[in-house]
Structures are given as structure tokens and as C-alpha cells.
Amino acid sequence: MNVYGLATPAVLIDRPRALRNIDRMQAAADARGVRLRPHTKTHKSPMVARWQIERGAIGICCAKLGEAEVFAASGFDDIRLPYPINPANADRVIALLDRTRLSFSIDHPVVAKQWSDVMVRAGKRVELLVKIDVGFHRCGLDPDARDTVATIREIAGLPGLDFRGLLSHAGQTYHAHSEDELRLMAEAEVRTMSDLAAWCRAKGLAVDEISLGATPPARFSLHHEGFTEYRPGNYAYFDRTQVALGAATLDDCALTVLARVVSKPAANRIILDSGSKTLTNDGARGFTPAPGYGIILRDGHPDQTLLIERLSEEHATVTATTGTTPLEPGDCVRIIPNHSCVVSNLVDQAWLVDGDSVEPLPIAARGRIT
Amino acid sequence: MNVYGLATPAVLIDRPRALRNIDRMQAAADARGVRLRPHTKTHKSPMVARWQIERGAIGICCAKLGEAEVFAASGFDDIRLPYPINPANADRVIALLDRTRLSFSIDHPVVAKQWSDVMVRAGKRVELLVKIDVGFHRCGLDPDARDTVATIREIAGLPGLDFRGLLSHAGQTYHAHSEDELRLMAEAEVRTMSDLAAWCRAKGLAVDEISLGATPPARFSLHHEGFTEYRPGNYAYFDRTQVALGAATLDDCALTVLARVVSKPAANRIILDSGSKTLTNDGARGFTPAPGYGIILRDGHPDQTLLIERLSEEHATVTATTGTTPLEPGDCVRIIPNHSCVVSNLVDQAWLVDGDSVEPLPIAARGRIT
Numbered sequence: 027m028n029v030y031g032l033a034t035p036a037v038l039i040d041r042p043r044a045l046r047n048i049d050r051m052q053a054a055a056d057a058r059g060v061r062l063r064p065h066t067k068t069h070k071s072p073m074v075a076r077w078q079i080e081r082g083a084i085g086i087c088c089a090k091l092g093e094a095e096v097f098a099a100s101g102f103d104d105i106r107l108p109y110p111i112n113p114a115n116a117d118r119v120i121a122l123l124d125r126t127r128l129s130f131s132i133d134h135p136v137v138a139k140q141w142s143d144v145m146v147r148a149g150k151r152v153e154l155l156v157k158i159d160v161g162f163h164r165c166g167l168d169p170d171a172r173d174t175v176a177t178i179r180e181i182a183g184l185p186g187l188d189f190r191g192l193l194s195h196a197g198q199t200y201h202a203h204s205e206d207e208l209r210l211m212a213e214a215e216v217r218t219m220s221d222l223a224a225w226c227r228a229k230g231l232a233v234d235e236i237s238l239g240a241t242p243p244a245r246f247s248l249h250h251e252g253f254t255e256y257r258p259g260n261y262a263y264f265d266r267t268q269v270a271l272g273a274a275t276l277d278d279c280a281l282t283v284l285a286r287v288v289s290k291p292a293a294n295r296i297i298l299d300s301g302s303k304t305l306t307n308d309g310a311r312g313f314t315p316a317p318g319y320g321i322i323l324r325d326g327h328p329d330q331t332l333l334i335e336r337l338s339e340e341h342a343t344v345t346a347t348t349g350t351t352p353l354e355p356g357d358c359v360r361i362i363p364n365h366s367c368v369v370s371n372l373v374d375q376a377w378l379v380d381g382d383s384v385e386p387l388p389i390a391a392r393g394r395i396t
Numbered sequence: 397m398n399v400y401g402l403a404t405p406a407v408l409i410d411r412p413r414a415l416r417n418i419d420r421m422q423a424a425a426d427a428r429g430v431r432l433r434p435h436t437k438t439h440k441s442p443m444v445a446r447w448q449i450e451r452g453a454i455g456i457c458c459a460k461l462g463e464a465e466v467f468a469a470s471g472f473d474d475i476r477l478p479y480p481i482n483p484a485n486a487d488r489v490i491a492l493l494d495r496t497r498l499s500f501s502i503d504h505p506v507v508a509k510q511w512s513d514v515m516v517r518a519g520k521r522v523e524l525l526v527k528i529d530v531g532f533h534r535c536g537l538d539p540d541a542r543d544t545v546a547t548i549r550e551i552a553g554l555p556g557l558d559f560r561g562l563l564s565h566a567g568q569t570y571h572a573h574s575e576d577e578l579r580l581m582a583e584a585e586v587r588t589m590s591d592l593a594a595w596c597r598a599k600g601l602a603v604d605e606i607s608l609g610a611t612p613p614a615r616f617s618l619h620h621e622g623f624t625e626y627r628p629g630n631y632a633y634f635d636r637t638q639v640a641l642g643a644a645t646l647d648d649c650a651l652t653v654l655a656r657v658v659s660k661p662a663a664n665r666i667i668l669d670s671g672s673k674t675l676t677n678d679g680a681r682g683f684t685p686a687p688g689y690g691i692i693l694r695d696g697h698p699d700q701t702l703l704i705e706r707l708s709e710e711h712a713t714v715t716a717t718t719g720t721t722p723l724e725p726g727d728c729v730r731i732i733p734n735h736s737c738v739v740s741n742l743v744d745q746a747w748l749v750d751g752d753s754v755e756p757l758p759i760a761a762r763g764r765i766t
Contacts (some may be wrong), residue, residue, distance in 0.1 A: 033485065033766035067709065089710045090669075109710060110659045110667070112726055115403065133659055137725045164706075164713050165659045165667055197708070289480045289503055289535045297480070297535055299460075303741055303765050307677045336534075338567070339437065339737060340459045340479060340765075343534050355507050356482055367709060371673055372741075374763060393744060393763075395673050395710075396403035 027384045029377065030358055034286040035300035037369055037376040038360065039069075039387055043280035044262055045077060051261045052082045054248045063087055063106060065239065065259030068367045070391035071376075072100035074262060085127075087239075087257050091118050092394025098126040100390065106130070108193055108239070108257060110157065110165055113140040115396075120148050129153035131193050133166050138181040145186025155193035155237060156181055158222060160215045162197035169222050179231055191235030191254070192226070194219050199242040200311055205272050212243030213250065220252030242271045265366035266321055270312020276321070276328060281369060281376075282360040283320070285342065287353050294349045298334075298342040300361060304372060307337060308365040320361040324353075334361070397754045399747065400728055404656040405670035407739055407746035408730065409439075409757055413650035414632055415447060421631045422452045424618045433457055433476060435609065435629030438737045440761035441746075442470035444632060455497075457609075457627050461488050462764025468496040470760065476500065478563055478609070478627060480527065480535055483510040485766075490518050499523035501563050503536050508551040515556025525563035525607060526551055528592060530585045532567035539592050549601055561605030561624070562596070564589050569612040570681055575642050582613030583620065590622030612641045635736035636691050640682020646691070646698060651739060651746075652730040653690070655712065657723050664719045668704075668712040670731060674742060677707060678735040690731040694723075704731070 029038060048064075055062035064078045065087040075086050075097065085104030088094040094105045095118070107130035111119065122128050132138045132154050145152055156178050159166030167174045182189035196215040202208035215238055223233040238247060239257025241264075248256065263281040264274035285300035302319075310316050319334040319342065332351060336343040342361075344351075353359070363369050370376065371392055378387040399408060418434075425432035434448045435457040445456050445467065455474030458464040464475045465488070477500035481489065492498050502508045502524050515522055526548050529536030537544050552559035566585040572578035585608055593603040608617060609627025611634075618626065633651040634644035655670035672689075680686050689704040689712065702721060706713040712731075714721075723729070733739050740746065741762050748757040 033488075035765055110725070112656055112658050112669070114656060114726060118403075133661060134725050137659075140726075159661060163661075163665070164708065164711055165661055167661070286482055286484060288482050289507075291503060291529060291533075291535055291537070295533070299482070300765075302676075302678070302738065303763075306672075307679070308672070309677070338534065339741075341534055355480070355504050356484060356510075368672065371709075372763060373765065393673075393742060395405055395670075395743065 028382065029284055029379060029384055032284060032377060032384070034284055034358065035304045036284040037373050038282050038284055038379050039263065039376050040280045040282070041378050041380040043278060044074065047261050047264060047278055047280060048078055048081055051244065051258060054244065055256055056082060058248050060248065060253065061255045063255055063257045064262065065257050066093065066097065066391065068259045068262050068370060070370050070389045071387060072097060072102070072390055073387060075102065078262070087259070088391070090394055090396060091115055091122065092396050093391040094122060094128065096391040096394060098122055103127055108157070108195060110134065110137065113137065113144055116144045119152065120150060123150055123152060129155060129190060131155050131157040132181060133157040135177055135180055138184055138187065142184035142186045151186055151188050153188045153190050155190050155235060158192050158194045158219060160194040160196050160218050161211065162195065164197060166194065169218050174222070175225050175229055178226055179229060182231055191233045191237065192219055192223055193237040196238070196240050196243050199240055200267065200271070202242070202271065202313070204313055208242060208271065209246045212246035215243065216247055216250045216252045241268060242273050245273065260367060263366040266362050266364045267311045270310065270314070270316065272313070276362065279362045281366040282323065282362055283369065284358055284360055287355050287357045290353070290355055294346040294351065296344045296351060296353050298344060298359070299340065300342050301340040302337040303339045304369065305337060305342065305361065305363050306365065306368040306372070308368055310364050320363045323360040323362065398752065399654055399749055399754055402654060402747060402754070404654055404728065405674045406654040407743050408652050408654055408749050409633065409746050410650045411748050411750040413648060414444065417631050417634060417648055417650060418448055418451055421614065421628060424614065425626055426452060428618050430618065430623065431625045433625055433627045434632065435627050436463065436467065436761065438629045438632050438740060440740050440759045441757060442467060442472070442760055443757060445472065448632070457629070458761070460764055460766060461485055461492070462766050463761040464492060464498065466761040466764060468492055473497055478527070478565060480504065480507065483507065483514055486514040489522065490520060493520055493522060499525060499560060501525050501527040502551060503527040505547055505550055508554055508557065512554035512556045521556055521558050523558045523560050525560050525605060528562050528564045528589060530564040530566050530588050531581065532565065534567060536564065539588050544592070545595050545599055548596055549599060552601055561603045561607065562589055562593055563607040566608070566610050566613050569610055570637070570641070572612070572641065572683070574683055578612060578641065579616045582616035585613065586617055586620045586622045611638060612643045615643065630737060633736040636732050636734045637681045640680065640684070640686065642683070646732065649732045651736040652693065652732055653739065654728055654730055657725050657727045660723070660725055664716040664721065666714045666721060666723050668714060668729065669710065670712050671710040672707040673709045674739065675707060675712065675731065675733050676735065676738040676742070678738055680734050690733045693730040693732065
């Protein structure tokens with residue numbers, strides 16, 4: 027089967043590119059002696075996660091318990107949730123502990139105490155890492171606050187909890203304005219985390235793990251000492267944002283959306299059948315944010331004259347900036363989306379493409395929001 | 397079961413509100429003698445579509461063939477696709493013609509000729525409406541172009557195609573800056589479509605249907621003569637955008653997202669477990685666009701001091717604009733999203749809430765992108 031025989035829009039995964047991306051990140055982590063634990067949020071696929079494990083990853087990350095349940099059912103036996111799981115989900119966590127090695131992050135002493143109570147009552151123990159805010163200002167303890175080490179010690183000392191160490195995510199790197207700023211953010215994260223671990227150790231606390239992770243700073247972070255684990259996710263597929271952040275080239279992008287021209291109401295305007303239900307309204311990011319909702323490839327090459335100007339749910343309105351386009355209804359293009367993770371979440375199945383081979387790739391953990 | 401026993405985030409549909417919304421739109425259409433054909437894109441649920449049919453809707457709209465396949469399998473026997481279905485999908489259209497009355501829109505003479513060839517070869521006929529661009533500049537023939545009536549006649553005369561009439565969607569109303577501008581857009585659509593139908597009839601063409609439809613202009617359009625069918629979708633649930641466009645009140649909004657506080661890293665910042673995988677990154681629209689990704693309700697009332705400032709895939713970063721919030725980890729809130737249709741598309745199942753009753757509402761046509 028040829029990709030052009032697929033119903034459109036279709037999400038295509040270029041297998042050789044994905045494998046090359048996985049190999050490269052694994053090699054970079056191996057070279058530094060850092061354990062790689064990929065975040066599965068990007069592919070949500072046990073098949074792709076197995077490629078990562080086979081190449082040396084020591085386990086996986088999931089975003090939510092629902093994803094962990096899918097991966098545990100697929101046989102993954104070491105799953106980390108870098109997410110502040112709430113004790114309202116105690117029953118599901120306890121059930122998962124019987125099926126897989128599970129750890130998650132905590133950033134609030136009251137929540138930690140609640141989990142401790144849950145575990146003591148259930149006669150179980152769970153591994154946890156304390157989340158540190160290294161500048162994204164989402165979750166995490168403030169590493170500069172006076173009482174942070176005391177809070178970490180308080181959490182680590184609670185019964186039923188096995189404190190493993192510290193965890194961070196430098197999400198602010200997605201908003202870097204330049205390569206230099208991104209590098210400085212990466213270095214600051216490593217320094218902040220290794221310094222904080224040193225302070226904890228000086229107070230007598232064993233910090234076995236220092237876990238960092240994000241795709242944009244990986245190329246800098248993995249040249250430094252001071253952490254034990256790295257948790258990138260997007261690198262398996264990459265996307266337009268990663269290219270715009272210098273983390274990948276267009277030729278590294280493994281996920282594309284195959285879309286079809288369904289209307290040509292004017293010489294300079296075509297309508298594709300891939301709207302926000304396929305590409306999402308996630309905007310472009312990067313050092314010099316480009317307009318539009320992805321890069322259109324024609325015969326494998328970016329056509330910079332075609333701007334995906336507006337998305338409706340089922341339509342992409344594309345403007346030919348030169349005033350005309352040879353594309354006609356029925357023609358197909360491929361699109362590198364702004365953000366690949368969110369595209370994976372929209373389809374039950376993608377297609378794995380390798381030369382002329384096209385095979386279904388079920389996205390088993392799609393839509394597991396709880 | 398109480399909603400607060402649900403795993404979060406959860407999509408809740410208030411049944412009494414949805415039924416009241418459906419009743420009101422039906423009454424408005426009935427009062428004008430216009431046939432109501434709701435677009436199912438908002439709920440993607442055969443159960444909700446059945447409520448609409450039971451209350452007088454003459455059929456439904458779907459966005460894509462995949463949705464039509466779901467609704468046809470659920471017994472819906474009159475389905476219209478206001479979308480330029482491409483002949484690449486000929487096999488699926490022919491299969492559907494055996495199961496339901498199917499019609500779709502066309503806006504390109506070459507595509508029309510291809511469909512004509514398909515139908516003649518298959519020994520079938522399909523109903524179609526010609527799409528007219530009434531100002532959104534997405535799909536549709538330009539009603540002011542000199543050759544438009546000739547193009548419509550050419551399409552209408554093709555073998556295998558049963559020309560039913562003209563169809564429009566005033567998507568530009570979502571971008572109106574004031575009530576007056578919205579009303580003028582609504583009136584312009586009615587005038588454009590009825591004038592064009594008159595010109596077609598003057599050229600000897602039977603125009604049985606003039607089909608308009610969108611929720612924002614409905615309250616104006618349904619006071620005018622000159623069309624036969626109305627196809628609103630969002631009105632079943634409404635959302636923050638419709639409130640901001642004057643089409644609904646907050647008390648009409650039937651879809652909310654139940655979300656839980658999972659972190660409180662600072663006195664003025666809480667993190668909810670509903671990110672862009674639940675709320676989407678669709679921004680606010682309306683006459684005076686408000687920032688943020690939805691309205692947070694506490695105990696049923698909007699808390700204007702809580703701003704959903706940023707969405708990650710699994711986190712909403714909420715700022716308390718007064719500098720503090722009493723919400724703590726574990727607490728639940730409800731969110732009226734910016735755009736309800738896209739929320740329905742993200743979950744396999746919502747929850748139908750009626751007083752203390754909470755029942756699953758399967759979203760059977762979710763994710764049918766092709």
C-alpha cells in the first residue's frame with residue numbers, strides 16, 4: 027500500500043527517522059553515562075516505547091495515570107509520572123503498584139502527607155521524586171526559597187514514601203529567544219538541580235536520582251555533569267517547534283500529516299482537509315516564530331510559499347503568498363505540524379511508513395486524560 | 397454517583413441546559429417555518445442528536461464522512477455534510493448511500509464533474525448543494541463573481557447529481573466586533589443567499605433549498621425570510637465564545653470541564669489537571685476578547701479573579717489576580733471552555749449530569765477526522 031491510498035487526513039510516522047532520533051538521543055545519554063527515560067507523551071504508543079527500551083532506555087515516563095495503565099498493561103515495568111498525582115486517585119495508584127514499578131512527583135507537603143497516609147493504610151510503599159521549579163513556574167518547589175530543603179526532608183521522611191530524589195522540567199526552554207538563551211537555561215537547570223541535591227545531601231538526605239528532561243535543552247544538558255536521568259519526549263518525532271529551537275532539522279521530523287486539497291475557491295487559496303482536529307491550534311514557537319500552523323511539504327520539500335493561515339476544525343485555509351499555486355482539489359501534501367505530541371493525541375491510529383511499506387500504528391494511550 | 401466522585405478532568409454535560417437550548421432553537425426555527433438541521437460537530441453523540449430529532453429537527457449535519465458513518469450506523473437516515481467531500485472517498489460515499497439519505501456540498505466544477513462520473517459509473521445518484529462564500533473566505537463560490545450562476549447551472553446539470561440548492565456558513569460572525577456588526581453580517585448572508593437563489597431561478601434553475609447555519613447569527617437570521625433550512629451546531633452546548641458573542645448567557649452553557657487542583661506552588665498560583673488535551677489551545681473570541689482558556693466556576697459561579705493563563709498538555713496554570721486563592725490541592729472547579737465542540741472531540745466519553753444523576757455519555761463520533 028502507498029500512503030496516497032490512505033483516507034485523509036492521516037498521521038504518518040517515518041520509521042527510519044524515528045529510529046534514528048531514538049538512537050541519537052540514546053547515544054548522547056550513554057556517552058554521558060546518564061540514564062535515559064523517554065516521556066511517551068509524544069507517541070503514546072507501546073510499540074515506539076519498546077524501540078526506546080530495546081535501544082537502552084531504562085524505563086518510561088507517562089503524563090497521567092491513564093497512560094500508565096495502558097503501558098503497564100502492555101508489559102512496561104518501570105513507569106515514572108513526572109506529574110503531581112493527586113490522592114483522589116489513590117485506588118488506581120495502588121492497583122498499578124501491583125503491576126509495575128511506579129514513581130511520581132510531589133511538590134506539596136500536604137499532598138505528600140495524604141499519600142503517606144494512603145500508603146500506610148494500604149500497607150504499600152511508593153517511590154517519589156520532589157519536583158523543583160527551575161524557571162518554568164508551573165509546578166515545583168522554589169529552589170531558592172529558604173525552607174525548600176526542609177520541605178524536601180519533611181516529605182522524604184514520611185512513612186510509606188520512598189524518596190528517590192529530585193526532578194525538574196525546563197519548560198521555559200520552549201520560550202527561549204536564541205540559542206545562547208536556551209544554552210544558559212539548560213546550564214542553569216543542571217546547576218540548580220545539582221546544587222540543591224548537594225544541599226540536601228549536606229543535610230543528611232540520600233538523593234539517589236536527579237532527573238531532568240526536555241527535548242530543546244538536551245543537546246546542551248547532556249554535556250554536563252550533575253544529574254542521573256534525562257526524560258525527553260518530543261525527540262522521537264520532533265516537529266516544527268523543535269526545528270525553530272535548533273533541536274532538530276526538517277529531515278529529522280518523523281511525524282507528518284498527510285492532507286488533501288478539498289477546495290480551491292481562488293487562485294491563491296486552497297483548503298486542506300486537516301483542521302484543528304488534526305493539527306491543533308498550537309501556535310509556532312522558536313527563536314523567530316513563523317506564522318501558520320505547520321510547514322507544507324510538496325514532494326518531500328518545504329514549500330515556503332504556502333502559508334497555513336487559519337484552521338477551522340476540519341479545514342486548513344492555505345494562502346499562496348506568491349498569488350498562485352499549482353495545487354488542485356484531490357492533490358495531497360504532507361505537513362510538519364507545529365507540535366507533534368498533540369497530533370498523536372488526536373487519532374486512534376497513525377501509519378508507520380518505511381519506504382513503500384505502510385502499516386497501522388495504534389496510539390493505544392491516546393486521550394487518557396485522567 | 398456525584399460528579400465529585402469522577403476521575404478528573406471530566407467533561408460534564410448538563411442535561412436540562414442542553415435540552416433547553418435545543419428546545420429554544422427548535423422553537424425559533426419553527427416560528428419562522430424554517431427546517432432545523434443541527435450540526436452534530438458539537439456533541440458528536442447519537443444520543444444528543446436523537447434529542448434534536450425528537451424535538452423537530454429534520455435531519456442532521458456531520459463534518460466528515462467518518463462522522464456520517466457513525467450516525468448512519470446509529471440509524472440516522474438524513475445526513476448532510478456541509479463539506480467539500482473529495483471523490484477520493486467515492487467508495488465510502490457509495491456505501492453510505494445504501495444506508496442513509498446523504499447530501500454534501502460542492503464548490504468546484506472539476507470536483508463536481510468527478511463526482512458525476514463516479515455516480516454514473518456506480519449507477520447511483522447523490523444530492524448536493526453548491527457552497528457559497530458569504531464572507532468567511534474559506535470554501536465556496538464567490539456570489540458576486542460574474543460566472544457564479546453559470547457555474548451553479550453547470551454543476552446542477554451534471555448526470556448522477558441531484559442539485560438541491562445553495563448552502564452557506566457565516567463563519568465570519570465569530571470575528572464580529574459588536575452586536576451591530578454581527579447583525580449586519582447575519583442580514584447580509586440572508587440577502588446574499590436569497591438574491592443568488594432568485595438569480596438562479598431566473599435562469600431556469602430549480603433551487604429547492606437555501607441552507608444557512610451558524611450559532612452566533614441565528615438570533616438575527618431566524619427573523620428573516622429568504623431561506624429554507626438552518627444548521628447551527630454549537631447552540632446545543634454553547635461556550636464562553638458564544639457568551640462573548642451575545643448568543644448565550646453563562647447559564648446556558650451546558651458543557652463544563654470538571655478539573656482538580658493538583659498543585660499550589662505559590663499563594664497566587666494553582667495548577668489544574670485540565671490542560672490543552674482537555675480544553676484545547678483555542679483562544680477566546682467575542683466582542684471584547686477576554687484572556688485565558690475558559691471561565692472557572694466555583695460552586696456554580698464564575699470566579700473572575702482566577703485566570704487560566706497558560707495551558708500545557710496536562711496542566712492549566714491558573715493565576716489568582718488578587719494575589720491569593722483559597723483553592724488547595726484536591727479541590728475541584730468547573731470550567732466553561734472557550735470552545736465546546738473541540739472539547740467533545742478529545743474524550744471518548746462525557747458525563748451527562750441532571751441534578752444528582754450522573755450517567756456516561758459516549759461520544760461515538762469523536763476523532764472521525766476522515
